Amino acid sequence: MASQSNRLAAGGRVDRRRPLVFRFDGRRLQGYAGDTLASALLANDVHLVGRSFKYHRPRGILGLGSEEPNALIQLGRGNRTEPNLRATQIELFDGLDAHSQNRWPCLRFDVGAVNSAFHRLFPAGFYYKTFMWPASLWSTYEEVIRHAAGLGRAPEGPDPDRYERMHAHCDVLIAGGGPAGLAAALAAGRSGARVILADEQAEFGGSLLGDDDVTIGGTPAVDWVAEVVAELESMPEVTLLRRSTVNGYYDHNYLTIAERVTDHLGVGLPTVPRQRLWKVRAARVVLATGAIERPLVFRDNDRPGVMLSTAVRGYAIRYGVLAGRHPLIVTGNDDGYRTAFALADRQARVAAIVDLRADPTGSVVAEARHRGIEVLAGHSVTATHGGRRIEAAEIAPMTADGSGLAGSTRTLECDVIAMAGGFNPTVHLFSQSRGKLRWDSERSAFLPGTSHEAEVSVGGCAGTDSVAQAIKDGIRAGLEQVRALGHTARQPAAPAVEEHGQGETRTLWLLPSTQPVGRKGKHFVDFQNDVTAADLMLATREGYRSIEHVKRYTTTGMGTDQGKTSNVNALAIVGQSLGVDVPAVGTTTFRAPYTPTTIGAYGGRDVGHLFAPTRTTAMDPWHRANGAKFEHVGDWMRAWYYPKAGETFRQAVDREVTVARNGVALLDASTLGKIDIRGTDAAEFLNRVYTNAWAKLGVGRCRYGFMLKEDGMVMDDGVTTRLADDHFHMTTTTGGAGRVMNWLEEYLQTEWPEMDVRLTSVTEQWAVASICGPKCRELLGRLCPDIDLGNDAFPFMAMRDGTVAGIPARVFRISFTGELSFEINVPTRYGLALWEALMTAGADLGITPYGTEAMHVLRAEKGFIIVGQDTDGSVTPLDLGMDWIVSKTKPDFIGKRGLARPDLHKPDRKQLVGLLTEDPIFVLPEGGHVVEAVKPKPPMAMLGHVTSSYFSPSAGRSIAMALVKGGHARKGQTLYVPLEGRTIPVTVADTVFFDPEGSRRDG
Amino acid sequence: MMLIPCPWCGPRDDSEFAYGNQAHIARPNDPLATSDQQWAEYLYFRDNPKGPFAERWMHAAGCRRWFHVVRDTYSHVILQVYKVGEWPDPALGVGPASKES
Secondary structure (H helix, E strand, O other): OOOOOOEOOOOOOOEEEEEEEEEEOOEEEEEEEOOEHHHHHHHOOOOEEEEOOOOOOEEEOOOOOOOOOOOEEEEOOHHHOEEEEEOOOOEOOOOOEEEEOOOOEOOOOEHHHHHHHOHHHOOOOHHHHHOOOOHHHHHHHHHHHHHHOOOOOOOOOOOOOOEEEEEEEEEEEEEOOOHHHHHHHHHHHHOOOOEEEEOOOOOOOHHHHHOOOOEEOOEEHHHHHHHHHHHHHOOOOEEEEOOEEEEEEEHHHEEEEEEEOOHHHOOOOOOOOOEEEEEEEEEEEEEOOOEEEOOOOOEOOOOOOEEEHHHHHHHHHHHOEOOOOOEEEEEOOOHHHHHHHHHHOOOOOOOEEEEOOOOOOOHHHHHHHHOOOOEEEOEEEEEEEOOOOOOEEEEEEEOOOOOOEOOOOEEEEOOEEEEEOOEEEOOHHHHHOOOOEEEEOOOOEEEEOOOOOOEEEOHHHHOOOOHHHHHHHHHHHHHHHHHHOOOOOOOOOOOOEEOOOOOOOOOOOOOOOOOOOOOOOOEEEEOOOOEEHHHHHHHHHOOOOOHHHHHHHHOOOOOOOOOOOOHHHHHHHHHHHHOOOHHHHOOOOOOOOOOOOOHHHHHOOOOHHHOOOOEOOOOHHHHHHOOOEEEEEOOEEEEEEOOOOOOOHHHHHHHHHHHHHHOOEEEEOOOOEEEEEEOOOHHHHHHHHOOOOOOOOOOOEEEEEEEEOOOOOEEEEEEEEEEEOOEEEEEEOOOOHHHHHHHHHHHHHHHOOOOOOEEEEOOOOEEEEEEEOOOHHHHHHHHOOOOOOOOOOOOOOEEEEEEEOOEEEEEEOOOOOOOOEEEEEEEHHHHHHHHHHHHHHOHHHOOEEOOHHHHHHHHHHOOOOOOOOOOOOOOOOOOOOOHHHOOOOOOOOOOHHHHOOHHHHOOOOEEEEEEEEOOOOOOOOOOOEEEOOOOOOOOOOEEEEEEEEEEEOOOOEEEEEEEEEOHHHHOOOEEEEEEOOEEEEEEEEOOOOOOOOOOOOOO | OOEEEEOOOEEEEHHHOEEEEEOOOOOOOOHHHOOHHHHHHHHHOOOOOOOEEEEEEEOOOOOOOEEEEEEEOOOOOEEEEEEOOOOOOHHHOOOOOOOOO
């Protein structure tokens, strides 16, 4: 096992007593508890961690946290493998198994790297330009491109882990637990407010964890952090969320936080989810998200070992890891000097400090010289050398304006380059919340401008580089937020802070070189997407002006890091190229999530059988116990058919249908929508929502009705029964129940609020057993002593109260099969008892349960439509041949005006007809197209389509219904249904295929 | 996700509500007296302003009441919430201030 050659003997926040063994590309390595994968790799002198996206160039670790563009890792194996994780955010655990990405066959030797040699073939917009022709070959190109490019690999099986969502409300949500966030939490927490403080790292402290030259209140900054965290933990109303990224900021202070609960352990725990997505509604928000250091754009600035200055410093101070022993610092501010000193204090031999400023004057310059570190003011890096690791840099003095060179180059050996290009405030969440950014030319950075939500930005994300200022602003923000909410604020004293600032800064977006940009070497702007300064300039030369277009053309700012390190550099270079200021270029849109978030976290527990609710009827246990097959109807699980041993689907359905026509059969009809309607205006209300007349319906009588939408199209149908003068029982289709309820409520509340009508959904209050067939009256008679079932006493379309099997019941004489039929409604809790009583009492009559498929066949034999199957929202009652149900005399009902449109009376509309195949055994597929004449190949003029199609045991042949243009006038015509490989001739017929006289209705 | 103050239940997440488009579009008293053009405008034509907009919402997973919201369609700021039968603040300039229109 390789030793940790770059690990310092002491220092850092790792636990040297807890060594951990991990693998990287199969190689066994050692790190310590408290490491990230990145710090552990650097401890083992592993810089080369990936290949770049387009050119397959060797790439190393650039950053320290979520900004990392290069070190993307495939973690774990099997269905738990996860791609594109940033090594800088993966906490080390024993047995961690990491793989590099985008390399083939291996990291050290990569075939795709030849792309780099042919880089002139890969300019901006390469895909758009190269693969446009011929279009037919795109699928071939795509396969090759997908293999060569692409990042990690998605797991292939279902996710074995558990996730959950947490909904929370708080007074103040604070995003970021650095100095500003901690100070805000303390100020708000001491007032008693409910506070959530979330930070993406494993421990609070932010930038303070990676610095050793800041003291707060006379003690090292990390001690202040520990004190504040301890106090916050003692506050009952304060929730501290570690490893929790505030990743989305939505309307009205609704934010999401992705909490990684067990990822750092390497194994799941039985009692907690792997990750938790918090959905927080915050009265106030404090954004303390810090800042991300900017890389410098110089020639070949992407070699492994070229890193952000704060990252190099952070690895040394926080993890006790020297990324290199011979670092070169390139800086435009005093902060780079702090890195030089921190490294020098830890046995590194600093190669030099290359300062972009012509005449740096800060005390740091004197200190550097005092320490014997060479300071090269007004210099540029003009080239770098090295393959899998940086080996040397060429530097040269610049002209005063920084646009060119003013002297000869000189080569400096180094094994790390620390780039201090200034800081970009992390304004992502602010911008997601629709706050307006403003460009600060002094800081060369976008800062939060006008807020849109009840929110304030403090600390690094508000542009300060001072810890003292961050703490002061944090305290003030915390107090302001809680005062605004009416809490009594107690002001914590701002502690005294000793620190070093950035000093005067110089920003150069593109460091001059001995070669023009784009010649001999690459100036990388976006490391993850391999976008160079030359690519951006080419895009502007080709006429791109909008930064959104430049982004998509060059792919800058895309990918898993969404340009955290590259965006501002890219905007500035585009601006320079166009000769305009950065604000004139504008920014691309910041979108959630801030960092990639597992889909599982968004899904939470809503997966598998919990994805959608399943509704079952009271009789469901009987169906299951008796071998029913089920189908989904809306949210319901309905018994589809009840096969006997050895029966096929068709055999079972044919048997069920035959019994329903000749004996007695039993259907679970509980899922029909049911609405209880009461009020003195109930009958008038029905008059308005149904197409037919309801005022004169007698008590105890039922009527079938159509509901239309205002445009005249059929929306739903059902039977409604008058229970009393002011009381009705409405039924709807199973799938339409909710829609109809909403519809009726809307009209009652918004159009006719003066009506005295109350609606109650009672779908789930009534279980319904429907018995059908010539023997069903005999069966019901055995169980129902208190209702006269004679045809005169209890006629068709009537309803009677009574008892069935000793259960109080409403019995309706309605029929969806054309047979004598009773629908027995009992309170749901008696549904199963009723069903079992019917099965027992009807045993000697051969009672047979039938499912939804037999029900469909039975109704189709009679030409009864199903709304939503034989109609599709563009079908009127006239199209269905059901003009009789539309009142000509009512002054108004919903749909009457719509139906009056002349277009709906045209004879060539699609109309519902029956279709009979020439071959009586052949069953047409539903959805089959109906044409007038068959041509050798499409297109053929389409007349319509098959809506319902079954084999009818009662008619002894196949039957079908179809919507056909001008169908009513086509009765007797031969049309065709072209299918794959054959064409089926059909004869247009009436929609009633069995018992057209209706002679079976009364038994 | 917006926070919508239901006039009956108080502020609730917008996932509890159903959207009902533009408010104050009354169903004609005598639909048969309307021309095809007028009927089409009643049924289908809606304003689509950038800015304050009076619209209908229903608290579907709550009290199931319809009510009105004046919402800025650009900023999502909710400017007024009022019950069926009430009217928007004329100062918001979002349409009818009385039943006639």
